[in-house]
Amino acid sequence: MKFLFLNGVNLNMTGIREKEVYGAQTLDEINADIKNYFKDDLCEFYQSNCEGDICTAIHNAQAKGFDGIILNAGAYTHYSYAIRDAIASVTVPVIEVHMSNVHSREEFRHKSVISQVCKGVICGFGKNSYILAAQSFKL
Numbered sequence: 001m002k003f004l005f006l007n008g009v010n011l012n013m014t015g016i017r018e019k020e021v022y023g024a025q026t027l028d029e030i031n032a033d034i035k036n037y038f039k040d041d042l043c044e045f046y047q048s049n050c051e052g053d054i055c056t057a058i059h060n061a062q063a064k065g066f067d068g069i070i071l072n073a074g075a076y077t078h079y080s081y082a083i084r085d086a087i088a089s090v091t092v093p094v095i096e097v098h099m100s101n102v103h104s105r106e107e108f109r110h111k112s113v114i115s116q117v118c119k120g121v122i123c124g125f126g127k128n129s130y131i132l133a134a135q136s137f138k139l
């Protein structure tokens with residue numbers, strides 16, 4: 001299968017920021033582990049802090065023939081109607097992921113404006129949130 005692992009704002013700081021929440025591994029290290037786990041699949045990784053770039057990556061995923069997008073939009077999850085509409089504009093299924101359990105954290109993290117247009121939501125399993133999400137496409 002062909003997966004796009006798409007990370008949004010501040011996820012480039014993984015392994016540096018709030019290690020007690022997001023762990024000590026960098027995003028590159030996490031992506032390497034994911035790639036290793038899905039050896040027989042085609043995995044592409046992209047991170048951007050810019051909302052529009054994330055929207056464009058979602059649009060392009062359609063033409064590039066991805067079977068699924070595993071999206072950690074970071075804080076954009078909680079308020080980006082632009083990303084919500086980008087997801088709604090493609091037929092590629094998107095799974096929303098979070099490394100932390102957003103429901104056990106601050107109130108503002110309890111709300112997602114993208115869940116409604118996503119195939120499913122996985123949160124709270126650290127880097128395994130990404131792996132569980134991609135694995136679900138194979139069930």
Ligand code: DQA
Pocket residue numbers: 009010011072073074075076077097098099100101102109
């Ligand atoms: C996050 C949770 C978001 O609330 C936060 O803004 C992030 C990371 C997570 O992976 O747990 O940047 O998406």
